[in-house]
Amino acid sequence: SELDLTTRLKHYEEMKKTLTTAQPDPPWTGTLTDCLTLLDVDIQVDPGSTKVTATFDVECHLPVDTHVSIISAAISHHGTKNEKRHRDSSENNRRKSKESLAPINPFLLRLPLAVRLDYKQDKSLAAANVEMKNQKSLVRRTDSHGKYRKISTVSKSDFTRSLVCHNVILKPGPNTLTLTSEVNEAGTYRLNQLCVLLVDKFELLSLPHSQKIQFDVVHTLPTIALTNNSELLAGLIQTAILQITSQGYHISQGTELVLKSNSGLTMQQGSSDENMENQLSLILPEVLPNSTFNMPLFIHAALPPYKETSPIVHSISIKAPWSNEEEMISLQLQPALYAILKLQSAKMNKFLNVTVAGLSAQVIRVHDPVMTVLGPPGVTIASCNPPRNPLVVNxxxxxxxxxxxxxxxxxxxxxxxxxxxxxxxxxDESESQIPLLYKCFFDLSNFVTLYIVECKVEPGRGSEFCRVSTVCQLFIKVVRMSSKQESSLMYEVFAEHNMWAVCGKAAGVLMWDEKGDEQTVTVDVMPLVNGFLPLPTVRLSKYIPANPKASPINNVRGDNHPHLEQFNAGQVYNASKGTQVHVITAASPQDM
Incomplete structure (x- = not known):
């Protein structure tokens, strides 16, 4: 029967007095089950770090509130995590209730019995018996030494790795204990033994558990990202933020990150005065677990030497000591500006018109434009640009x-x-900007003026003005600038359907001889509306006649049929482009 409270208090005070007087070193040990009963265990691992929290529900049998300086639970490491152990580390294995933690009742175990049949020499059955092959699995020497005999000493496990809590007040009855620890190595761990230190001189140790209580710790490696507050622009030095999130990893001071960029992208540390390079070594300060460290980074992507309006893709590889593989970060940069060339003609004179435009809201100053002829020799150009202050584009x-x-x-x-x-x-007026050089290459071919086209519309005979719904004559004069050019051309007349109606032959072939370099063609056209109308458009094309000697079987390009080839830009100059003709309303019956 249980002792009354007065007797229990007396023994408790005598225990404290004995421990204070004896000052045992090392501390004495005892069995935990005499003072505490373990009811429930729940182990949780923080997914963002390596922090392990174990919650123990215990029932205290001590008579009064007791101050415990330290409670620890030993854990042992059992290798790295794999798929099989990941399946074992389920809710059932990291959480145990009172029923599973209680000692196994030997009287409820299934007996390992087997049937043994004995036969005579004539193979007839002599006897049938039931026997237990291994009696030692159930019958032990201690079973014959008294029903209440218990283990007098408990060996202490290795507490090098342990979950701990300090300064706990154990009250009589149910208590909840929360033990925590930081596990630096990933893998599968098993809970071994619970130790409660009383009065700093008496250790209460739990017996080995019959059930495995284990949990998995997985290291979440730090993540690295490159962020920016606005759109990244190629061609300008941009500021990006290298953001390192440690997760559950502890980054020690002096850790080195090696950044390598692909061709066309250079980098520089924000606080460094060194030149921008394709490879950069960064020395990190100490970064505690579950924290973020930001480092400014200057990047510059070169503009391509041609017109490019779509984003330019670059990549940066990062080599970190906590990973065996390089991490790739992809960047998309919008070109800050671009240049296009358009050839302008004034009869035989040629002009190179370069237009520079921006692709973002960023205002960019441009100045000192230069056009240089790289080849062939003998071609010279002269600038038509007056001296001016820097211009801005966006x-x-x-x-x-x-x-x-x-x-x-x-x-x-x-x-x-x-x-x-x-x-x-x-x-940006707030900072001193270093001018950057932009280069773009242009190629021109077959741009010399070969033909000049002049067009005019005149009213028909007996009329002074062109009238609506009255046939007029479109005179097309084609002048050949060199006798070395093609001997035949095709002209085509195109008109706006709501302004003109082509009444005559809308297309024809012009044949050249060696003596004449000028031909004139007349086409009947009819204005459909009054006002100042633009002239119909005349297009010239190279006319390649059919080759009568070409075989239709072996001829793949179809030279046995006539075909057209277009002129390059600048080879045909339309001297009447932009010219208009005045068309008045149709004549009334009174005017006739």
Whole structure:
């Protein structure tokens, strides 16, 4: 029967007095089950770190509130986590109730019995018996030494790895204990033994558990990201933030990150004065678990030497000591500006018109444009740009520059290669900007004027003005600038259907002889509305007649049929482009 409270208090005070007087070193040990009963265990692992929390529900049998300096639970490491152990580390294995933690009742175990049959020499059955092959599994020597005999000593497990809590007040009856620890190595762990230290001199140790209580710890490696507050622009030095989130990993001071970028992208640490390079080594400070460290990073992506309006993709590989594989970060940068070339003609004169425009809201100053002829020799150009202050461009503003082709003392069919350069910088008055050089290459081929087309519309005979619904004559004069050109051309007349109606032959072939370099064609047209109307459009094409000797079987390109080839830009100059003709209303019966 249980002792009364007065007797229990007396023994409790005597225990404290004995421990204080004896000062045992090392501390004495006892069995935990005499003072505490373990009811429930629940182990939780923080997914964002390596923090392990174990909750123990216990029932205290001590008579009064007792201060415990430390309670620890030993854990042992059982290798790295794999798929099989991951399945074992389920809710049932990391949480145990009172029923599963209680000692096994030997009287409820299934007996390992087996049937034994004995036969005579004539193979007839002599006897049938039931026997237990292994009696030691149930019958032990201690069973014959008294019903209440218990283990007098309990060996202490290895508490190198343990879950602990400090300064706990155990009250008589149910208590909830929360033990925590930081596990630095990933893998599967098993809960071994619980130790309660009383009066700093008496350790109460639990007996080995019959059930496995285990849990898995998985290291979540740090993550690295490159963030920015606005759109990244290629061609300008941009500031990005290298964000390192440690997760549950402890990054020690002096850890080195190696960043490598692909061709065309350079980097520089925000607080460094070194030049921008494709490879960068960063020394990190100490970053505690579950914290974030931001480091400014300057990046510069070179603009391509051609017109590019779509985003430019670059990548940065990061080598970190906590991972065996390199981490890739992809970047998309919008070109800050671009340049396009358009050839302008004034009869035989040629002009190179370069338009520079921005692709974002960022205002960019541009200045000192230069156009250089790289080849062939003999081609010279002259600038038509007056001296001016720097101009600004963005996605709403454009600027144009022009050069005149002065001489071409070589074969006109050879392509002309040019290089366009200018200096630019972001329009930011708060900081001193270093001008950056932009280069773009343009190629020109077959742009010399070969034909000049002049058109005019005149009223028919007996009329002074062109009238609506009255047939007029469209005179087309084609002048050949060199006798070396094609001997046959095709002209085509195109008109707006709501303004003109082509009444005559809308297309025809012009044949050239060696003597004449000028031909005139007349086409009947009818204006449909009154007002100042633009002239119908006349297009010239190279006319390649059919080759009567070509075989229709072996001829793949179809030279046995006539076909057309278009002229390059600048080879045909329309001198009447933009010209209008005044058309009055149709004549009334009184005017006739």
């Amino acid at each position: 996605n709403e503003k454009k600027v144009s520059f022009m050069w005149r082709v002065e001489a071409m003392q070589n074969d006109e069919t050879l392509p002309v290669k040019t290089e366009f350069t200018l200096y630019y910088e972001a329009d």
